[in-house]
Amino acid sequence: MKNQIQVKPQVNRLINLLQLIEDGKFKIPTFQRDFVWEDKQKIDLFDSISHEYPIGSVLLWRPKEVYSNNYQIGPYTIESYDSAEFYYILDGYQRLSTLFGCLTNPSKTHLECNEFLRIRKFNMVYDLVDEAFLIKRSNQLEVTCIPVYKLVDTYEFLDFIDQLRIDLKNDENIDTYITRAKKLSSTIIDYQIPSIEIIGGKISEAVEIFSRVNSKGIEISPDWMLSALSSNEETGFNLGEIFSNLLEDLKEYNFDGLKREILVQCIQNSFGKVYFDQTLELLVKRHDFQKVTLKTVESVKHAIKFLFEELLVIDKKLLPYGSQLIFLVHFFNHVEKPSDVQKEKLKQWFWITTYANYFTIYSLSKIREAYLQFNKFIDDETVSPVYYHNKKQKFTTADLPKSVSSGSVRSKAFQLFLLNTSNDFKKLDSNDVAGYKIEYLFKGRRSHSSYLPFIHFKNTYGSNKYPSVDISFKNEINVASKINFKSGGLNRKEDIDYYLIERLKYIVEKEKVFVDGLGISYQKISL
Structure with a gap:
C-alpha cells in the first residue's frame, strides 16, 4: 500500500556514500541504464565538486521485493551480500559510478577491478599547474598530476606531498601547488550529497514518486520509466538490455545513436492509438505488452533497413522526422513483407511528409487523423497513406536554409x-x-x-x-x-x-x- 511507503531526505558525506557502495549496501537493478557518460561529463562533475556546487540528489529505494542486479559500478564489480539493509540506485547511477570509479584506490580495495577499463575511463587526475581535471590513459603521470583517489586517502595524500617536495625542491611554485592540493582534498572529503530514500512499495510506486521528485529537478527519461515499470524477474524481460542490443544491431545502418525516447514512442504507437495518447503506466499492465514490444523491436530493424536501402537514409542524422520512423515501425508491425505497391506508396509518403513539413505543420489532432489514415493504408494498399486536411490546398516546401x-x-x-x-x-x-x-x-x-x-x-x-x-x-x-x-x-x-x-x-x-x-x-x- 502507498501509505506504507516512507520517503526520507538525507544528506551524506561523499566519502561515506563511496564506502556504502564498496560494502555492497547499494545495488544497481538490471533495468538501470548502462554507464554512458563521456569524459567531459565526468570532468564537469569533479569541477562542480571542486567549486562546491551542488550536483543534484541521488534517489535510493529499499523495496519489498528483490530484483536482479547489475554488479558493475565504474570499473569495479560489487560483491553481493544477502542483506535486507540495501538500497537500489534509481537515479544518480552515472554520477555515483563516476565518483566511485575515480575515487576508489585500486590498490587498496578488496573489489575486483577491470584495470583496462579503469585506465581508459576512470583514471581521473588533477593537474596542480593548470588547475584542471583530466582523464589520463596511462599510469605514467607528470609529477604535478595527482590521481583524485589520493586526494581522499590520507596516507596516499601525504606520500604524494612528500614526493612532490622532493621532485620540485627547486621550484618556486611548490608551496602554491601543495596549497591547491590540500584545498581540493579538503573540499572533496567534506563534500556532501543529498539523497532521497524511498522505503517500501513496488517499483510502480517508486517510479510515481520519482516522477514527482522530477518536477523539482531530478531527470527522468521515458525509456528509464518504461524499463523500470516493465522489468520482470520471472520472464527475464529487461527493456533496457533489449534497447542496448537493438542499438548495437543498428550500427550497421549508422542508427546506433537513435534516441531511446523514439524507441519508447515506437512501442507506444503499437497499441492501437498514436504514441502521444498512450500512457506508459497503463501499457505495461497489458497482458500482451511483452509480446508487442518484442515484435516492435524487430519492426524497428525492418523500418530502418527500409529507410536505408529504399530511401538512402544512410545515417540517423539524415532522418527528417522521428515520427516517420515511428509510423514505419507501426507499418512493419502489421506487414512483414510489403508488396511492391506498398513500398512505392511508403516511399512517396516519406517524400511528401518530408518536403511538406508534415509533422511540423499539423497539430496533434491532425496527427491523430494522419495516424488513422496511415492505418487505413495498412489495411488496404489502394488507399493513400498521406492525410490531407484540405485536399484543395497544396502542401508547400519550406525555404532552404543557407547552411x-x-x-x-x-x-x-x-x-x-x-x-x-x-x-x-x-x-x-x-x-x-x-x-x-x-x-x-x-x-x-x-x-x-x-x-x-x-x-x-x-x-x-x-x-x-x-x-x-x-x-x-x-x-x-x-x-x-x-x-x-x-x-x-x-x-x-x-x-x-x-x-x-x-x-x-x-x-x-x-x-x-x-x-x-x-x-x-x-x-x-x-x-
Whole structure:
C-alpha cells in the first residue's frame, strides 16, 4: 500500500556514500541504464565538486521485493551480500559510478577491478599547474598530476606531498601547488550529497514518486520509466538490455545513436492509438505488452533497413522526422513483407511528409487523423497513406536554409534528394555500404551549392558501383562538369562562384520537377 511507503531526505558525506557502495549496501537493478557518460561529463562533475556546487540528489529505494542486479559500478564489480539493509540506485547511477570509479584506490580495495577499463575511463587526475581535471590513459603521470583517489586517502595524500617536495625542491611554485592540493582534498572529503530514500512499495510506486521528485529537478527519461515499470524477474524481460542490443544491431545502418525516447514512442504507437495518447503506466499492465514490444523491436530493424536501402537514409542524422520512423515501425508491425505497391506508396509518403513539413505543420489532432489514415493504408494498399486536411490546398516546401549543416528538415530533404538522384532513385544494398561521408567541392564553402554526399562501398576501392557524384550540369554551360575537391581547373574566385551558382540552379530545377511530381508547391530558392 502507498501509505506504507516512507520517503526520507538525507544528506551524506561523499566519502561515506563511496564506502556504502564498496560494502555492497547499494545495488544497481538490471533495468538501470548502462554507464554512458563521456569524459567531459565526468570532468564537469569533479569541477562542480571542486567549486562546491551542488550536483543534484541521488534517489535510493529499499523495496519489498528483490530484483536482479547489475554488479558493475565504474570499473569495479560489487560483491553481493544477502542483506535486507540495501538500497537500489534509481537515479544518480552515472554520477555515483563516476565518483566511485575515480575515487576508489585500486590498490587498496578488496573489489575486483577491470584495470583496462579503469585506465581508459576512470583514471581521473588533477593537474596542480593548470588547475584542471583530466582523464589520463596511462599510469605514467607528470609529477604535478595527482590521481583524485589520493586526494581522499590520507596516507596516499601525504606520500604524494612528500614526493612532490622532493621532485620540485627547486621550484618556486611548490608551496602554491601543495596549497591547491590540500584545498581540493579538503573540499572533496567534506563534500556532501543529498539523497532521497524511498522505503517500501513496488517499483510502480517508486517510479510515481520519482516522477514527482522530477518536477523539482531530478531527470527522468521515458525509456528509464518504461524499463523500470516493465522489468520482470520471472520472464527475464529487461527493456533496457533489449534497447542496448537493438542499438548495437543498428550500427550497421549508422542508427546506433537513435534516441531511446523514439524507441519508447515506437512501442507506444503499437497499441492501437498514436504514441502521444498512450500512457506508459497503463501499457505495461497489458497482458500482451511483452509480446508487442518484442515484435516492435524487430519492426524497428525492418523500418530502418527500409529507410536505408529504399530511401538512402544512410545515417540517423539524415532522418527528417522521428515520427516517420515511428509510423514505419507501426507499418512493419502489421506487414512483414510489403508488396511492391506498398513500398512505392511508403516511399512517396516519406517524400511528401518530408518536403511538406508534415509533422511540423499539423497539430496533434491532425496527427491523430494522419495516424488513422496511415492505418487505413495498412489495411488496404489502394488507399493513400498521406492525410490531407484540405485536399484543395497544396502542401508547400519550406525555404532552404543557407547552411547545409543547419539540421533542418528542408536541409535534410535536399541532402536526401542528392543522394537518391545520384543513384537514380534505385534501391541500395546495405551489405555493400562501408560508410557515409559529406564532402564539399571547395574548401571553406559549406553551402548547399558546394555540398557533396558520398557513400563508400565495401571492396569496390572507389569504383562507381553506385555513382556517388553530385548532380552536375554536364554540358549545359561552359565550365567543367566534373571537378575534384581541390577545385582543379577552377582557380579564380569568380569562376568558383559562377560554377556554384549554376550548379545550384541546375539542382533546384531538378528538385522542383521531383517535388511537383509529389503534388507539392515548390518554394523557389533564393540564389
